[in-house]
Amino acid sequence: MADRKLDDVREELEALQAAFAAEREKSSALEDVRTAETALASRLDDTNTSENIVDRPIFVTSARRIDKFRGQPLKPGDATIYEWVADARGLLATSQQLPETSKAALLVDNLSGRARQEILGRGIETSSCPEVIFKVLLTVFGDGDLLPQLQQRFFSYSHREGE
Known part of the structure; x- marks a missing residue:
């Protein structure tokens, strides 16, 4: 019985680790999107300067x-x-x-x-x-x-x- 509880805890730990890794990937992808958005916004600001008009x-x-x-x-x-x-x-x-x-x-x-x-x-x-x-x-x-x-x-x- 103790082995079974230990196996259940290990399975739950592995599931939590997998969920944590998936959340970390989502967070990393979201950070990449934010970085790209910031870069595009700065490029847009550069093209809208009065020098280009x-x-x-x-x-x-x-x-x-x-x-x-x-x-x-x-x-x-x-x-x-x-x-x-x-x-x-x-x-x-x-x-x-x-x-x-x-x-x-x-x-x-x-x-x-x-x-x-x-x-x-x-x-x-x-x-x-x-x-x-x-x-x-x-x-x-x-x-x-x-x-x-x-x-x-x-x-x-x-x-x-x-x-």
């Missing part, structure tokens, strides 16, 4: 809208360059809080077709200043020449004697 232009649309300008009017309802420039100047007057580059980007967004190609084809100096955009559009679509015509004239120019 990129400045992008923000366009605040007003209640006033203008139609996109495509080039020479093709239909009776299409705006001429002079009408579009007047509308665009009115739009920019309501957007005085925007910097010049954002105003220029707003103008380029309201261009399409040949008009957009004319502005973007002339480089960043042209497409980043509203007044230059207006000047180019008035020259090209008002009474001026198209960019390909100007390029053709430039490249076909022959020097005279003494030049």
Whole structure:
């Protein structure tokens, strides 16, 4: 009988040791999860610093809208360059809080077709200043020449004697 009690106590001790080992493994796994969670949280904090935030232009649309300008009017309802420039100047007057580059980007967004190609084809100096955009559009679509015509004239120019 004493042997039987001793065997029962040993079995109970082995069961308790196994349960303790299982609890220790759970605790270790939980600690590993907590460590990983802390590491991820610190990485997330590192990626959310102000150094990683990129400045992008923000366009605040007003209640006033203008139609996109495509080039020479093709239909009776299409705006001429002079009408579009007047509308665009009115739009920019309501957007005085925007910097010049954002105003220029707003103008380029309201261009399409040949008009957009004319502005973007002339480089960043042209497409980043509203007044230059207006000047180019008035020259090209008002009474001026198209960019390909100007390029053709430039490249076909022959020097005279003494030049």
